Amino acid sequence: MKRFLLVGLMLVFIFADLAQAVEPVKIGMITTLSTKAGYLGEEIRDGFQLAMDQEGGKLGGIPVELLVDDDGRKPEKAKQIAERFIKRDRVKILTGIVFSNVAIAVVPKVVRQDVIYVSPNAGPSLLAGKGCHPNYFNVAYQNDNLDEVVGQYVTDAGFKNVYLLAPNYPAGKDHLAGFKRYYQGAIAGEVYTKLGQSDYAAEIAALRAKAPDAVFFFLPGGMGINFIKQYAQAGLNRTIPVFGPAFSFDERLLQAVKDAAIGVKNGSQWSHDLNNPANRQFVDAFKNAYGRTPTLYASQGYDAARLLGSALKQVNGDVTRLDALRQAIRKADFDTVRGKFAFTANQHPIQDIYIREVVKDEAGNYTNRTVKAVFKDHGNVYVEQCKME
Amino acid sequence: MLLFIEQLLNGLQLGIMLFLMSAGMTLVFGILQVINLAHGSFYMIGAYVGATVTARTGSFLLGVLAALTAAALAGVAVEILVLRRLYKKEHLDQVLATFGLIMFFNELTRILWGRQPLFMDVPVWLSGSVEFIPGIPYPAYRIAVITVGIGVGVVLYLLFTRTRIGMQIRAGAGNREMAGALGVNIRLLYTLVFGLGTLLAGLAGMMAGPILAVEAGMGEEILILTLVVIVIGGIGSIRGALVGALIVGLVDTMGRAFLPALLRLFFSAAHADGVAASLSSMSVYLLMAGILIFRPRGLLPAHG
Numbered sequence: 001m002k003r004f005l006l007v008g009l010m011l012v013f014i015f016a017d018l019a020q021a022v023e024p025v026k027i028g029m030i031t032t033l034s035t036k037a038g039y040l041g042e043e044i045r046d047g048f049q050l051a052m053d054q055e056g057g058k059l060g061g062i063p064v065e066l067l068v069d070d071d072g073r074k075p076e077k078a079k080q081i082a083e084r085f086i087k088r089d090r091v092k093i094l095t096g097i098v099f100s101n102v103a104i105a106v107v108p109k110v111v112r113q114d115v116i117y118v119s120p121n122a123g124p125s126l127l128a129g130k131g132c133h134p135n136y137f138n139v140a141y142q143n144d145n146l147d148e149v150v151g152q153y154v155t156d157a158g159f160k161n162v163y164l165l166a167p168n169y170p171a172g173k174d175h176l177a178g179f180k181r182y183y184q185g186a187i188a189g190e191v192y193t194k195l196g197q198s199d200y201a202a203e204i205a206a207l208r209a210k211a212p213d214a215v216f217f218f219l220p221g222g223m224g225i226n227f228i229k230q231y232a233q234a235g236l237n238r239t240i241p242v243f244g245p246a247f248s249f250d251e252r253l254l255q256a257v258k259d260a261a262i263g264v265k266n267g268s269q270w271s272h273d274l275n276n277p278a279n280r281q282f283v284d285a286f287k288n289a290y291g292r293t294p295t296l297y298a299s300q301g302y303d304a305a306r307l308l309g310s311a312l313k314q315v316n317g318d319v320t321r322l323d324a325l326r327q328a329i330r331k332a333d334f335d336t337v338r339g340k341f342a343f344t345a346n347q348h349p350i351q352d353i354y355i356r357e358v359v360k361d362e363a364g365n366y367t368n369r370t371v372k373a374v375f376k377d378h379g380n381v382y383v384e385q386c387k388m389e
Numbered sequence: 390m391l392l393f394i395e396q397l398l399n400g401l402q403l404g405i406m407l408f409l410m411s412a413g414m415t416l417v418f419g420i421l422q423v424i425n426l427a428h429g430s431f432y433m434i435g436a437y438v439g440a441t442v443t444a445r446t447g448s449f450l451l452g453v454l455a456a457l458t459a460a461a462l463a464g465v466a467v468e469i470l471v472l473r474r475l476y477k478k479e480h481l482d483q484v485l486a487t488f489g490l491i492m493f494f495n496e497l498t499r500i501l502w503g504r505q506p507l508f509m510d511v512p513v514w515l516s517g518s519v520e521f522i523p524g525i526p527y528p529a530y531r532i533a534v535i536t537v538g539i540g541v542g543v544v545l546y547l548l549f550t551r552t553r554i555g556m557q558i559r560a561g562a563g564n565r566e567m568a569g570a571l572g573v574n575i576r577l578l579y580t581l582v583f584g585l586g587t588l589l590a591g592l593a594g595m596m597a598g599p600i601l602a603v604e605a606g607m608g609e610e611i612l613i614l615t616l617v618v619i620v621i622g623g624i625g626s627i628r629g630a631l632v633g634a635l636i637v638g639l640v641d642t643m644g645r646a647f648l649p650a651l652l653r654l655f656f657s658a659a660h661a662d663g664v665a666a667s668l669s670s671m672s673v674y675l676l677m678a679g680i681l682i683f684r685p686r687g688l689l690p691a692h693g
Contacts, residue, residue: 036604039504168666191649192666198601198610201399201531202646209392225506225602233511233528233600235518256506256602 024063025312025319028085029096030078030106033070037221039252040098040297041070044120047301048095050282050289051309059305060313067091073098075105082106086115092319093118095304098297100124100143100171104131111135114322116329120304121297123348125174129385132346135322137329139307139341140300141269142348142380143171144178146245147218149267149353149374151182154214154243156374160185163212163240165203165227167219168192175218175245181381188212193219200227204234216243224248225256232260241265246368249358250295254366261358261366269349270299270338271356271370279337293367299337310334344379346386353378391524396646397639402531404638405538409593410611411618411630412545413586419625419691420562420582423472423483427490428590428615429608435460435591436598436607437498440509443598449512453595460591461584468583476579495605506604534596541589542631549627558582562625562691614641617677623687632688637673644669 029048031041045068057063067089071078078097085091094110095118097103103122110117111133119127119138127133128142154162162185166172172192180187188210191203207215219227228248231237237260246268254261272283272293282302286294294302311328315321332343342350353375356368414428438459443452471490475483510516511530518526549555560568561578569575594608601607618637622629648669652661680688 034499036504036506036606038499042504168670190662192662193645194666194670196610198597198607199399199403201402202396202642205392205395205399206646222506222602222604222607225604226600229602230600233516233530235526235528252505256508256604258508258510260510 024057024065025059025093025317026065026067026085026089026091027308028082028089028091028094029066029068030071030081030085030094030102031068031096032073032098032102033068035073037073037098038070040121041096043250043252043295043297044096044098044301044304046290047286047294047298047303048120048305049301050286050298051302051305053289054285055309059309060311062309062312062317064308064312068096071097071102073102075102078102078106079109082110086110086113092116092322092325093308095120095308097122103127107131107136108133116319116322116325118304118308118329120300124171125382128346128348128380129382130387132382132386132388134326134347134388136347137307137343138348139304140349141351141353142382143174144181145269145353145378145380146247146267147175147178147216148182149355149378150216150243150245150265151179153265153267153355153374154216155182155184159214161188161212161214162186163188163207163210163215164190165207165215165217165219166192167195167197167223169195172218176216179216179218183216193223195223197223198226200230201234204231204236207240208234208236212240214241214243218245218247220247221253225253228257228260228264237263243267246296246356249356249368250297251293251365251367252295254358254368258366259360262360264358265355265371266358266368267353267374268296268356268368269351269353270296271354271368272299273368273370274337274339274354276337276339278335279339282337293365303334303336303338303341306334306336307332340377342377344383346380346383346388348380348382350377350379352376392646394522395525395527396642398525398527398531398535399646400639400642401635402535402638403642404635405535406593406597406611406634407614407618407638408538408631408634409541409589409596410615411622411634412541412627413589414615415619415622415625415627415630416558417583417586418619420558420565421472421476421579423475424480424487425472425583425586426484426487426612427467427494428586429610429612430491430494431460431464431587431590431608432594432597432611433494433498433605433608434463435594436509436601436603437502437507437594438591439595440507440598440603441502443509443512444507449515453592456591456595457588460594461588464587464590465580465584467587468580472579472583473576491609494608498605502605504605506602509598509603511599530599537592537596541592545627554581614673617673619687621677621680621687623690625691626687626689629687629689629691636676640676641669641673644672648672 033041069081093116100122123138123142246266249266310333314328315324352373355371359369435456439452439456442455515530519529520526557573618633622633649665652665
């Protein structure tokens with residue numbers, strides 16, 4: 001009887017151990033799925049999920065479990081979700097945040113608790129510069145990158161008098177600063193509008209009176225839709241060209257502006273027509289799985305998943321060895337949909353950045369076409385401010 | 390000078406939009422004594438239904454018809470199902486309940502139409518610009534909005550002063566017990582008034598559709614300005630709503646348009662732009678505060 005009990009106990013231990021071994025690596029995704037910005041989180045999640053589905057629930061051959069929760073665009077709520085993922089679910093890897101203000105609230109707290117955070121979108125200057133951390137990686141871009149590329153392009157194209165427009169909040173000023181870093185000409189006007197403003201008639205009339213040769217604007221979400229529509233209705237899209245970062249020109253927003261955005265040139269680190277095997281494969285698989293053209297956010301979610309997959313493979317799924325995991329991520333040894341990818345010293349991307357143009361394709365869909373790569377192997381200016389211990 | 394006239398037109402057009410919203414809301418407050426925060430939701434319903442029907446049928450006018458019908462029917466349904474339980478309650482309860490309605494309608498539009506904003510364009514016969522003042526090409530659609538708004542103002546005026554139902558509404562607003570005692574069906578009257586208010590909101594939403602992003606939560610952006618208009622004009626007063634809407638539209642537009650140039654006379658350019666951006670976002674609230682100091686009940690209060 002005693003021996004029987006002993007064998008039974010041993011069996012229990014063995015099975016428990018086995019169960020431990022196949023326990024999947026948990027990855028916590030805090031993202032924005034509700035509010036009108038919810039489609040951004042949806043794209044990131046779907047891109048990430050696609051990478052997992054393609055490997056049958058694994059990343060880099062390691063079984064993973066994706067925990068997703070919606071932060072409602074609120075920093076406080078995102079902090080709570082992060083706490084829960086870390087404390088209750090024992091998550092060692094976090095990702096998913098869409099908005100910079102949410103990232104600034106959450107990331108410094110979690111990286112101090114020996115948790116890896118891989119940003120699939122938000123890239124505020126704070127986290128690239130003074131607030132950089134060995135556990136924080138950004139796989140998308142530093143926020144200024146998509147403005148810098150437009151500044152360079154506008155200068156190269158010979159525009160000498162540009163009118164600037166952004167909402168009156170910190171990110172608005174950052175984006176215009178990014179543009180001005182590479183733009184050499186004169187500034188016809190620099191206007192900061194109310195956050196969430198819907199009617200731009202007054203600004204458009206003032207802009208026309210200044211007669212600039214181009215307009216650069218950063219107006220995310222619905223504000224951008226409002227501006228582009230009203231700009232076209234005022235007939236200005238035929239006379240003064242408009243430029244901006246990719247945020248107002250993703251394939252989902254374009255369906256809400258259609259013809260009014262045709263011909264607008266925008267800066268992006270990715271486009272669905274980039275011609276490399278990883279990207280062709282991704283775009284086809286995404287269209288098959290979800291029935292729509294992926295946006296840049298989806299590509300970032302997909303790359304975040306594949307980057308993590310490459311690292312998990314190297315550490316054989318053991319996320320407790322933090323140093324090894326960090327080193328594996330830093331190698332960026334994955335097949336990116338952007339063609340090539342490496343990390344700067346402050347763990348942000350070194351990548352090519354493109355100018356795209358909004359077009360209507362043969363099927364009548366509104367989408368982007370890559371015009372040219374303006375920057376080759378572009379990093380960010382905050383590297384010097386980053387002192388990792 | 391031409392720029393000034395153009396900005397005046399822009400201010401007028403914004404004012405007209407605000408009038409359509411605030412007329413309905415102030416009517417409901419004046420007569421039903423209910424603060425309906427969900428008024429913006431009917432604006433959103435108008436825009437969504439209008440955009441959908443216009444896209445399906447290709448006819449803008451059918452879209453307008455559908456938007457008006459949907460907003461009015463939704464209003465009547467909400468009045469019967471929700472508001473009737475709130476008339477006897479305190480204002481705080483009404484605010485909570487109608488705030489809940491905002492969230493309900495926002496989520497409902499996301500469930501029905503998805504998270505992506507809808508597309509809606511100006512109808513072909515109203516696209517392009519008209520140069521009715523020489524030197525100022527002005528978008529034809531915005532002129533149409535101004536015209537419709539003036540038309541609605543005239544119709545409302547005639548409705549209230551020349552018709553029996555208008556007389557009953559005014560009586561109900563003055564003293565509802567007495568009006569009820571004199572044989573006016575107050576229950577039905579309330580439903581009608583609420584439906585009329587939401588119909589106007591739906592019209593505003595439909596007309597905003599081609600200019601703005603049709604998306605969940607679009608109602609809250611205009612709701613705040615609408616509340617300012619009502620407070621400035623005098624709660625419950627339609628004439629007040631008209632005056633308040635025009636003032637707010639003009640002050641907001643003119644502030645955004647000319648404050649930067651004005652401040653540049655005194656400060657450096659970068660500094661002036663920053664101050665102007667903050668000041669012009671505040672201008673209507675400063676105006677409201679100023680008016681409340683001298684006319685605590687608004688410019689044209691409803692009763693006496």
